[in-house]
Amino acid sequence: xxxxxxxxxxxxxxxILEAQLPESDKEGIDAHDEMLFIIIxxxxxxxxxxxxxxxxxxxxxxxxxxxxxxxxxLYKVVHRLKRIATILDVAVHQLSIxxxxxxxxxxxxxxxxxxxSGFQSIQFKxxxxxxxxxxxxxxxxxxxxxxxxxxxKEIIRVTEEQSSVIEEVNKWLERMPFVDDTSAWDGFKGxxxxxxxxxxxxxxxxxxxxTQGEKDNMERFEKVFFEKEFTADRxxxxxxxxxxxFIMLYRDYPLLxxxxxxxxxxxxxxxxxxxxxxRHMNMVHRMIGxxxxxxxxxxxxxxxxxxxxxxxxAEIAELNSFLIERRNLPKLPANLEKRLGFVHG
Ligand code: HEM
Numbered sequence: 001x002x003x004x005x006x007x008x009x010x011x012x013x014x015x016i017l018e019a020q021l022p023e024s025d026k027e028g029i030d031a032h033d034e035m036l037f038i039i040i041x042x043x044x045x046x047x048x049x050x051x052x053x054x055x056x057x058x059x060x061x062x063x064x065x066x067x068x069x070x071x072x073x074l075y076k077v078v079h080r081l082k083r084i085a086t087i088l089d090v091a092v093h094q095l096s097i098x099x100x101x102x103x104x105x106x107x108x109x110x111x112x113x114x115x116x117s118g119f120q121s122i123q124f125k126x127x128x129x130x131x132x133x134x135x136x137x138x139x140x141x142x143x144x145x146x147x148x149x150x151x152x153k154e155i156i157r158v159t160e161e162q163s164s165v166i167e168e169v170n171k172w173l174e175r176m177p178f179v180d181d182t183s184a185w186d187g188f189k190g191x192x193x194x195x196x197x198x199x200x201x202x203x204x205x206x207x208x209x210x211t212q213g214e215k216d217n218m219e220r221f222e223k224v225f226f227e228k229e230f231t232a233d234r235x236x237x238x239x240x241x242x243x244x245x246f247i248m249l250y251r252d253y254p255l256l257x258x259x260x261x262x263x264x265x266x267x268x269x270x271x272x273x274x275x276x277x278x279r280h281m282n283m284v285h286r287m288i289g290x291x292x293x294x295x296x297x298x299x300x301x302x303x304x305x306x307x308x309x310x311x312x313x314a315e316i317a318e319l320n321s322f323l324i325e326r327r328n329l330p331k332l333p334a335n336l337e338k339r340l341g342f343v344h345g
Contacts, residue, residue, distance in 0.1 A: 016042075023112040031108035033101045040098050041118065047087050048123035054080040055130045055165065062168035066175075074258045081265040088272035095279045103287050110294065117295025122152045129159040131269065132166030132235065132312045139309040140302060147295055166235045166312060169266065173240035176247075176259075178336060180239065187333035199225070199242070201330045209324045221322055236315045245319050249329055253340035263316055270313040277307040 008014065020038045024031035058080055061073050118124070125148075135156070138144050145153065163171075178184045190201035203221070210217055223230040224241050231237050236244065244263060251260035281303035284293070293299045311317075332340070 022109070024109045027112060029109065029112070031105075031112075033105040034109045036097070036101055037106075037109070040094065043094065044091065045121065045123055047091055048121070048127055051084050051087055051127050052123060052130065054084050055127065058165060059130070059162070059168070062165075062172060063163070074262070078258055078261045078265065081262065081269065085265055085268045085272055088269065088276065092272060092276050092279055095276075095283055099283055099286070101287075103289075106287055110288075113294045115294060115296060117147070117293055117297075119147055119293070119295040119297065120152070122148070122155060125152075125156055126159050128273075128310065128312075129156055130162075130164055132164035133310055134160060137309070139305040140297070143297055143302070165266070169262070170236050170240045173243040173247075174237060176243040178339070179243045179246050184336050184339065185333060186335060188336075189331070189333075191328070191330055198330060202324075205324050205328050205330065206322060209328065217321065224318070224322070234315060241315075241319060244316060245322055248319060248323060250332065250340065253337070254342045255340045266313045267317055270311050270317070274307060274311060277303065277310070281307060 019042065020035060022031065022034035022038060024034045058077050061077055064073070135141060135144070148156070185196075185198060188196055188198055188201075190196065191205060192201075195201040195204075206221060207218055225238050225245070228238060231241070247256050247259045247263060250256050281300060284303060285300045288299060291299060293302070297303075
């Protein structure tokens with residue numbers, strides 16, 4: 001017979017609650033707030049673990065031979081990304097608890113922590129790498145490499161070798177039907193009743209929407225959606241960009257609602273990560289002023305540069321500059337409208 005589950009055993013509380021060992025206790029120094037400092041970092045690490053658990057499942061779904069947009073697959077991806085965003089939102093707010101510690105309270109034990117630092121949080125770095133941040137795109141590569149031990153460096157190397165969310169989303173967008181499938185566009189009539197090609201029509205509608213100071217946007221439009229050389233070293237190909245823009249423009253159609261939510265959640269995750277970085281940076285400034293970090297970085301300046309450079313989904317955000325007003329959108333042919341609806345008659 002199955003043994004009764006008991007709360008404390010199930011949660012392994014004996015391990016978790018015995019894992020707070022302040023350095024100040026070992027040294028016989030009175031530093032009341034070190035307990036808070038340890039617990040808050042541990043709470044973060046538990047949330048990072050949950051985020052990684054969600055990201056792994058997203059990775060499994062995206063790596064199926066074919067992800068079925070009509071089946072639970074895409075819904076699961078969206079649902080789990082939403083959970084990640086909710087956790088990150090809590091993570092941002094959780095910094096308020098840390099801020100109840102004053103700089104003087106921190107000084108009671110700060111020097112005992114050297115050279116450790118939150119910078120060495122391997123789970124945080126795994127989250128960044130699983131989303132798509134690559135070593136070559138990190139601020140202060142040398143510092144980055146110098147701070148991790150050999151085992152952790154290897155973990156990040158292996159994580160980076162696997163495909164990341166951004167690469168998987170690129171592939172998923174490239175597979176999206178309709179966008180380049182000419183048969184789906186039978187019967188398309190441009191807004192001027194002349195053009196028979198959606199992208200030609202959209203190009204003119206976009207051009208007409210630009211103000212005097214925005215004329216240069218046309219050059220960017222061509223690059224992002226049509227120039228292979230331009231996208232060669234970017235995360236999204238021209239084809240994926242076209243699919244993503246199409247989703248954003250026609251997201252009111254039932255079939256495009258989940259894909260739209262997915263793209264939107266990636267932007268939300270990027271924004272929440274950057275909000276966390278921003279609040280953490282400000283907290284650091286308030287806590288240690290301009291002193292260097294326990295991990296040896298320049299402290300606030302390092303964090304500011306990481307904040308500016310570590311956006312992962314900026315290419316999706318850029319696509320919003322190519323939207324036009326809903327009322328001016330090219331009208332989709334009846335056949336395609338039907339395919340994007342609930343009813344497939
Ligand atoms: C008194 C509170 C804190 C201070 C003064 C502080 C300070 C710093 C500093 C100065 C750095 C830059 C690296 C270095 O030189 O050490 C850093 C990085 C970092 N810290 Fe904190 N930190 C605090 C709390 C936290 C908490 C609660 C977390 C939660 C996990 C955290 C996670 C991180 C992470 C992930 C990085 C790397 C950030 C990046 O590369 O963008 N820190 N911290």
